[in-house]
Amino acid sequence: MNIHEYQAKTLFEKYGVPVPKGAAAKTAEEFATALASLPEGPTMVKSQIHAGGRGKGTFTDGYKGGVKFCKTKADALEIAGKMLGNTLVTIQTGPAGRKVQTVYFTVASDIKKEYYLAVLLDRASSRPVIVASTEGGVEIEKVAHETPEKITKVLIDPAYGVADFQLRQLIAALELTGNEAKNAAKLIKNLYTMFWETDAAMVEVNPLITTPTGDVLALDAKVSFDSNALYRHPEIVALRDLNEEDPKEIEASKYDLAYIALDGNIACLVNGAGLAMSTMDIIKHYGGNPANFLDVGGGASKEKVIAAFKIILGDANVKGIFVNIFGGIMDCNVIAEGIVEAVKEVGLKLPLVVRLEGNNVAKGKETLAASGLALVSGDTMADAAQKIVKLVA
């Protein structure tokens, strides 16, 4: 689960990670109150959406820049009005962009130098890793590719936490001394504590900055949480912003269906995550374009299949459907009955190719054939994929 920058910074403050003073506003009426809480002078105005590249983004009405520097609070007030309610397109949003529903004002900090800092999971060692670099404010992937020696990674023993000698390693890598070193060490330790205690999946600060007065501040904040651990963090669940999620994905999650919308036109309904991914792949392999990822899970019931059909048909781009089920334990006939019922209920007009394999498959195929529905049967995944691609083309 992702949260907004302003929410992440509130968490940062709670854990003792210094950030520039800021205030968020969700309506134009709230702008004045938010700005009143900040001192007079240079102010940043930041569009709050769950996507990176905001600064270089463009709004759909042509206005450029989702993050702006303003010399005065009066300017900030005017700029905020251009962002709120407007739709911002960045390299991460896709062409549709995201509507800005919250604007965040912060004091514009004097920047001495920019750094990069993150805490995440290192999968190879199964441990948390702190990543630091002297190259901040740019894409870290670019730094990793061009100057990997400028990135330092320190693995943390989960039984102990961050050791002091590791903080010294990180500070040395960031080439900090004196007060800056002291402040940065404290910040890193607190950031790790936040990562660990909140069950975060990733905490990224880019840039982390030093100021001419020796302060170390998190100028930006990107935080995501482990969905599996949300049950023990109601305070974080409360930060979820449904506006940032695809309505079809929200609907799917109500039925415990794993659904992800894509931009193709062949909808998929599959059991199992690996099979669902490779169903998308095989559609592409034969020249088609998948409209979604959809895993109905191992214990798919009739109700789930019906809900799944409704969700994939809610996507206006869909021109055909590919059902791919390997019923290991699951009875193929139960799935077949679910498909027949779902199709009758939703009144399907699109081509449908069904590939059933596994437990009680003969009976399942019989049920489909006896239903009188205009569906096409596929023997293997490859056969079925070619059929749906042809029908949609």
Added chain:
Amino acid sequence: MSILITPQTKILVQGITGAFGAKHAQLSLDYGTQLVAGVTPGKGGQFFEHAGHKVPIFNSVHEAAATTGATVSVIFVPPPFAGDAILECVDAGLDLAVCITEGIPIKDMIRVKRAITGKKTRLIGPNCPGLVTPGTGENSNGGCRIGIAPGYIHKKGHVGVVSRSGTLTYEAVFQITSKGLGQSTSVGIGGDPVNGTSHLDVIKLFNEDPDTKGIILIGEIGGSAEVEAARWIKDHCKKPVAGFIAGATAPAGRRMGHAGAIVGGAEDTAAAKIAVFQECGIEVAATPTDMADALLRAAAKKGVSLA
């Protein structure tokens, strides 16, 4: 032979009284697996009864293992308690703990993994279908079925299967069986980012197993476990290996059902992993339908019979 488990292996089930655990305990008993004990704290002294089987239930893994001689546990307990269940197996000194549970917090698994490092017990999973060593009976009955895989699609034979995905494992197993060949053992290592046993761990076991003549390696986007396995195969494995990677069309940064199936950078995409497979002499299956055929091609190139 086989790897990790044989038809004689005695297993216990943690969470045998829950609906999911009970259903799969029944299927394992039907398959002929030596399922000798159940564990549910507070229900010790009761019995799990199914089709003439009367399986004793114990309060602890210690007690169950000491009384029945079980050496392997399969875990069906809910996510908040699953980490604890794994640690209990390790404390009881079992050979193997297989955790089926999906949805365990990553932090719990980071701590569990740290705690079990260097211990005798091997962990497979979590979020996995388990493993099957097929038997010689009809529909491969008489084998050892641990977890949730369908037993009947297996056939005793000489192909080793290792995979992060349940249904793709079944696809591969089914194809092998349909071609008249069979499996030594099929192992689902699970779709979570922190797991107990890696592709490479299983590949090493298959490489040493005289009964395994060929290997199918199934992976997906996210992490570098398949790449690590492929590089080892290039240097150390003489057996034919076929590989498949799911997720070529997955958008970056999105979790595709499995908690671990997420593209983080340029190196953990399907294309990058497939390129490494090719470079390491692994025969790549273009689609899931091609997995068994890919292994047959790899075997033919090496002049190896998989029968």
